[in-house]
Amino acid sequence: MSQRTERRGIHVDQSDLLCKKGCGYYGNAAWQGLCSKCWREEYQRVRQKQIQDDWALAEKLQREEEAAYASSHGVQTQSTTPPQPGHASLGPFSKFEEKKTNEKTRKVTTVKKFFSPSSRTASKKETQEGKTSPSISRHASFDTDQVSKDFVEFLKNLQKPGREIHKQCRAFLVNMSSKKDLGADELSECVQDFYQNLADRLMTHFKGSSESVEQVMDQVEKYIMTRLYKSVFCPETTDDERKDLATQNRIRALHWVTIQMLCVSMDEEIPEVSENVVKAITDIIEMDSKRVPRDKLACITRCSKHIFSAIRITKNEPASADDFLPALIYIVLKANPPRLQSNIQYITRFCNPSRLMTGEDGYYFTNLCCAAAFIEKLDAQSLNLSPEEFERYMSGQASPRCSSAEGEWPHTGQGAGVAATNPVLAQLNHNLEQLSSISSRQEKVMEAAQSLQADLLSWTESVQREVNDILEKYPLTCTVSAIDANNIDNDNLPPPLTPQVFAG
Secondary structure: OOHHHHHOOOOOOHHHHEOOOOOOOEOEHHHOOEOHHHHHHHHHHHHHHHHHHHHHHHHHHHHHHHHHHHHHHHHHHHOOOOOOHHHOOHHHHHHHHHHHHHHHHHHHHHHHHHOOHHHOOOOHHHHHHHHHOOHHHOOOOHHHHHHHHHHHHHHHOOOHHHHHHHHHHHHHHHHHHOOOOOOHHHHHHHHHHHHHHHHHHHHHHOOOOHHHHHHHHHHHHHHHHHHHHHHHOOOOOOOHHHHHHHHHHHHHHOOOOOOOOOOOOOOOOOHHHHHHHHHHHHHHHHHHHOOOHHHHHHHHHHHHHHHHHHHHHHHOOOOOHHHHHHHHHHHHHHHOOOOHHHHHHHHHHHOOHHHHHOHHHHHHHHHHHHHHHHHHHOOOOOOOOOHHHHHHHHHOOOOOOOOHHHOOOOOOOOOHHHHOOOHHHHHHHHHHHHHHHHHHHHHHHHHHHHHHHHHHHHHHHHHHHHHHHHHHHOOOOOOOOHHHHHOHHHHHOOHHHOOOOOOO
């Protein structure tokens, strides 16, 4: 099985990342493969057509009900004579028709109100909650206060345009606080319209300086989305939370996927590569803690750059796009980022569209969307496994091992059988090998200690034998001194001076 064959399951052409309408910008799976500009145009076209169709239907229903009401009203005016006993049911029948007509007329009015701009009213409960205090007037967190202060300080440098920008942003936030009943797509449309209108005005003010406009728009996005984050991130009107749980469970079920199955050009045995992998995992997890779409994109960009560095160190050459996507999939599987789908949708809906259409941020984000889509559709063919093997691995009945039939997988370092297993099992096996090595060295130390102990015992015995041999050969004899023997007055000496005789 060649490396090219393995790549075929996860290879994505760079043309697939671009907008399907051929405008040259990056597309997005959430926008049906279109860029944000083409998607908005398509969305507005479909929406306008839907509104026109609904208006036509409402007017048609109204005309029909008016005709029915006029017909029934004419019948009632013509019947002026009191009802006869045989026609006692005409009175109740007329009342029933009138009641039915009034009910239908009320339904038509409701339909017309539904399609009118002022029809989006909250329920009684929501109206009472709205009367208490708008969300922007509540006590904000420390981060929100700090962002507001930074935004005001930034606008001071713009003088009069800065005051106008701040006024428009405040008015927009007040307007958004009254639109809590809107869906996520409609909220996104409001934010994107505000971005577009403000960018057009700034372009006129700065006389076409796109760099200055981008700088101001970054600050506006930071201020607006920090204030709106709690109400627009993973709203209850969407199924983002359900998708998050499904993605997390899917990644947990794929814990057995190895780096060799994805044909990732990274050798985690190299310390620099392992360090970059850890940093990439940290950055992709940190994305969930950010509030501003631009900051979330920055986490994705840093993660991607660490992946490129790991590949470059492993291959000793610049990484290619074909190397990047499998590595990104591996990092996502290893990190299992919290609320991945919600973060992707949040960036898609509320990020400055210019960032998603061009530049490295847009490229890396598009690849992350492709990685998430690949994980959802990953099957046996994608990993070059048989359906039976894939099912056994998914159910936990077996764990992938490097068999003889799979001997052509790329191996790195020694212990290829260990490298082909799950990373956790590989680390465990590596630890067991180290413990075995330590145990063998300990046995050698114990053998040397026992040998030293035996040498000490034999040396003691040999010294003792030599001492005994010398004593036997040269015995020690003690004789009485002649001086003391001839001394007659020894008995007359005081006790301390009396000679003591010791037998040898």
